Amino acid sequence: MLTLGWKASAEQFDPKTLLDYAVLAEELGYDSIAISDHFHPWRDTGGHAPFAFAWLGAAAAKTSRARLGTSVVTPSFRYHPAIVAQAMATIALLAPGRVFLGAGSGESMNETPLTVTEWPDPGERLRRLREAVKLIKQLWSDEYVTFDGKYFHTKDAKLFDKPPQPIPLLVAAGGPQAATFAGREGDGIIVTSGKGAELYRDTLMPALEKGARDAGKDPAKLERMIEMKVSFDHDRSRAMEDTREWAALALPAEDKAGVEDPREMERRAAAAADRAHTRFIVSTDADEHVAQIQPYLDWGFTHLVFHFPGKDQARAMRLYAKEVLPRLRQK
Secondary structure (H helix, E strand, O other): OOEEEEEEOOOOOOHHHHHHHHHHHHHOOOOEEEEOOOOOOOOOOOOOOOOHHHHHHHHHHHOOOOEEEEOOEOOOOOOOHHHHHHHHHHHHHHOOOOEEEEEOOOOHHHHOOOOOOOOOOHHHHHHHHHHHHHHHHHHHHOOOEEEEOOOOEEEEEOOOOOOOOOOOEEEEOOOHHHHHHHHHHOOEEEEEOOOOHHHHHHHHHHHHHHHHHHOOOOHHHOEEEEEEEEEEOOOHHHHHHHHHHHHHHHOOHHHHOOOOOHHHHHHHHHOOHHHHHHHOEEEOOHHHHHHHHHHHHHOOOOEEEEEOOOOOHHHHHHHHHHHOHHHHHHO
């Protein structure tokens, strides 16, 4: 079954405005609401960074149908994994059967201002994530957990309030090692769109399925979530202009690495503003949006979360819900 969701961009809106949009998303028929978790946003001017766990609690109280989750939280630096486990267990009790945890290895802009002076290499970050996921799952399932890992430790730690059913845990992956881990230890994967067919078709999906098979799981039962970056408007110039606020996404990875100051990230992103649209599906034609989304469905993605770049989220959400989502559901 196809799940069509809305990305709650915590970097772009204050918590109350973001919550109002979440209520609207459910009213418009979006199936899920996934919030980003930032300590620092991508830009200083007009930037925001509400606390994702507190916001999810409010969203749980304000909604009744949509699935709620993180895309994504890093449970291995500024958050101890046990705190993430506790927070998500509480939210899951407030919104029974509607909550998922999306976890990733982290970005320096969110973690180094609070926890580390030197950002670890990708290998260490993935090892920390693996250990964090193991501990979170134990805390959700066991009583009085004593955990003695390389990075994290607990002594007779117990979550006293946890939901009766397991919380789906999705792992963010940009390469084969993380995708294999998502299949082996997670309930699914989270990726972002616009990075080339070879990555999804030839790398991530096969690695996800291999990880599942290695663990004795059915790959077909894994959730395959992707953040779809889309800009849709009847006015093409407006659709193009909306993407400029997300110019940082068009920067090469090496230009973003090690940048923790939103002012510096904003300065660097300014040079990429004219390329920002390249990370989005930009069109005034609903059928063209569906056609460009279709390959992701063909590659096996089952949960599409739409990220609209503009400030007028209500306009974008309404237009997409009216003209694009019905076409996707019909297919």
